[in-house]
Amino acid sequence: MKATVDLQRTAEPAWSQKVERWYQLDETAYGFCEALHQWEYLKDLKKPDVILLALEGASNLADVDFVQTGASSPAKFVYTLPNICVSVIFQMLGTSGKVYCLNQGATTYKFAKTEAEYFAKSGKTVWFFSSSYKINGESREFEFEAFDFYEAHPS
Amino acid sequence: MYILGYNCVTAAGFGADKLMDALYSGRDCSQSQEDGGRICFIPRGVEPKQNFQQRFQSYLHKLWSSLGLSAEITTDLKKTRVAFLFSSTKGIVEDYVWTEIEIRNHEDPFHAVYSQFTDAYPEINWTLKCNISNACSSSHLAFEYAQDLFAQDRIDYAFVFASDLIGPFIYKGFFSLKVASLTTCQPFAASRDGLQLGDAAALILLSKDKKSGLKIADVASETEGTSITRPSMSGEGLFKAISKMSQSYKIAPDLIVAHGTGTRFNDQSEDLAFQKCFTSYPKVPVTGTKWAIGHTLGASGAIDLIAACELLKNKKSFSLQNTPEKDPTLKMNYLTKGSSSPEHLKQVLISSLGFGGVHAALLLEKEDQL
Numbered sequence: 453m454k455a456t457v458d459l460q461r462t463a464e465p466a467w468s469q470k471v472e473r474w475y476q477l478d479e480t481a482y483g484f485c486e487a488l489h490q491w492e493y494l495k496d497l498k499k500p501d502v503i504l505l506a507l508e509g510a511s512n513l514a515d516v517d518f519v520q521t522g523a524s525s526p527a528k529f530v531y532t533l534p535n536i537c538v539s540v541i542f543q544m545l546g547t548s549g550k551v552y553c554l555n556q557g558a559t560t561y562k563f564a565k566t567e568a569e570y571f572a573k574s575g576k577t578v579w580f581f582s583s584s585y586k587i588n589g590e591s592r593e594f595e596f597e598a599f600d601f602y603e604a605h606p607s
Numbered sequence: 608m609y610i611l612g613y614n615c616v617t618a619a620g621f622g623a624d625k626l627m628d629a630l631y632s633g634r635d636c637s638q639s640q641e642d643g644g645r646i647c648f649i650p651r652g653v654e655p656k657q658n659f660q661q662r663f664q665s666y667l668h669k670l671w672s673s674l675g676l677s678a679e680i681t682t683d684l685k686k687t688r689v690a691f692l693f694s695s696t697k698g699i700v701e702d703y704v705w706t707e708i709e710i711r712n713h714e715d716p717f718h719a720v721y722s723q724f725t726d727a728y729p730e731i732n733w734t735l736k737c738n739i740s741n742a743c744s745s746s747h748l749a750f751e752y753a754q755d756l757f758a759q760d761r762i763d764y765a766f767v768f769a770s771d772l773i774g775p776f777i778y779k780g781f782f783s784l785k786v787a788s789l790t791t792c793q794p795f796a797a798s799r800d801g802l803q804l805g806d807a808a809a810l811i812l813l814s815k816d817k818k819s820g821l822k823i824a825d826v827a828s829e830t831e832g833t834s835i836t837r838p839s840m841s842g843e844g845l846f847k848a849i850s851k852m853s854q855s856y857k858i859a860p861d862l863i864v865a866h867g868t869g870t871r872f873n874d875q876s877e878d879l880a881f882q883k884c885f886t887s888y889p890k891v892p893v894t895g896t897k898w899a900i901g902h903t904l905g906a907s908g909a910i911d912l913i914a915a916c917e918l919l920k921n922k923k924s925f926s927l928q929n930t931p932e933k934d935p936t937l938k939m940n941y942l943t944k945g946s947s948s949p950e951h952l953k954q955v956l957i958s959s960l961g962f963g964g965v966h967a968a969l970l971l972e973k974e975d976q977l
Contacts, residue, residue: 508715510740515710515776529783535830539830555717555740557715571759574759
């Protein structure tokens with residue numbers, strides 16, 4: 453499931469009450485919140501045993517934003533870790549759990565997706581979240597996929 | 608899973624023995640900074656100026672050489688399935704973040720570190736290489752990931768390389784958060800006013816079933832979304848992580864090596880979590896390492912694990928020697944300055960908390976053959 457998110461923040465988002473200081477979110481965390489708002493069906497899925505997060509470029513965008521705004525803003529610095537957006541995802545979903553934030557250079561996306569399949573084959577329910585930093589105009593693509601044991605072992 | 612070999616470099620110097628010398632002798636390795644705060648830097652000689660990538664490679668090769676692997680294991684590494692897991696929060700970000708670059712096309716700051724190293728050892732059968740970056744709990748999550756890979760029967764050995772090196776990016780960031788101590792790091796003291804940052808690199812070799820006498824009995828984590836920078840203030844997050852382990856293993860630690868950063872929120876959260884977990888063990892002693900060698904971020908869990916391995920071998924704990932007395936509002940049995948070591952040391956719990964709501968715990972056990 454993919455969602456194309458408009459990164460222009462022109463109004464308070466519909467999900468603003470769910471997230472701590474929504475107005476300070478970095479681009480990646482904001483994008484996942486918008487995408488999760490579109491993926492309302494996630495609340496009906498079986499909760500995952502593990503979440504895999506794949507961000508090509510890790511937190512590079514937030515890192516440069518922190519530096520280019522004077523390297524003194526705590527609100528910018530808190531987003532300079534690639535796993536931070538999972539905390540925001542959990543605020544949107546109202547849940548918690550086990551998370552691996554995986555990086556493997558240019559093959560991060562492919563690697564993490566293959567890992568999700570391995571975990572599913574071992575009997576785990578896996579949620580996979582991903583996004584690259586590539587933008588098209590003012591929009592960026594975010595991806596979600598659920599993997600479970602039964603899909604990994606079709607009858 | 609079993610620990611077959613380990614070593615580290617910290618502000619105390621090169622080698623686990625140097626780390627333990629500092630912890631046992633009460634040596635705070637921090638240096639004051641011009642603009643306030645304190646940092647525990649790895650001692651550096653007169654070598655030519657190196658960038659972060661070069662420093663990572665230098666420490667990694669030196670640690671690798673120091674492991675002293677047996678001929679049997681060296682042969683095994685060529686024939687069996689080996690993973691290389693790099694645990695780090697910021698990798699080599701300092702090498703490029705301050706310059707003008709096309710950041711949307713730039714690779715993550717981790718891949719270059721482990722790929723350059725593993726490429727230098729093509730004879731080893733690397734079947735999986737990646738970075739795990741879950742904030743300051745990255746080491747624990749790398750161990751948990753290795754545990755999952757062993758359970759899935761996908762690897763026979765795992766190297767966990769855990770490292771973060773302090774540069775202006777990290778220092779300015781923590782300073783902006785106002786969590787860096789301006790005086791001295793005093794975990795679990797009433798007067799605690801924050802953490803001190805530290806450089807470190809650690810290399811640990813794990814095997815699923817090659818017995819070594821040092822066993823990671825279990826490791827588990829729980830990430831939640833209550834706050835981006837604060838841990839679960841009720842202690843619930845760490846309690847859940849420890850409880851996940853107790854479903855599969857009997858937890859009765861003789862000692863806790865706490866995350867113990869020296870910030871008000873971290874130490875309070877851990878105290879509450881330990882109280883909930885160990886109602887029948889209110890006297891279980893608690894210690895930590897960060898007062899001596901700093902908070903080493905993505906390496907901190909690995910450094911604490913190495914310190915725990917050493918104290919089990921030595922049958923002697925270290926104490927929180929910058930903490931004269933514990934905060935009276937905290938309830939656990941903290942090994943403050945001058946406290947004696949518990950006599951019986953067989954099982955150690957190592958906790959870890961990280962930004963992004965990460966809570967993790969690892970159970971280390973000494974088996975009789977050690």
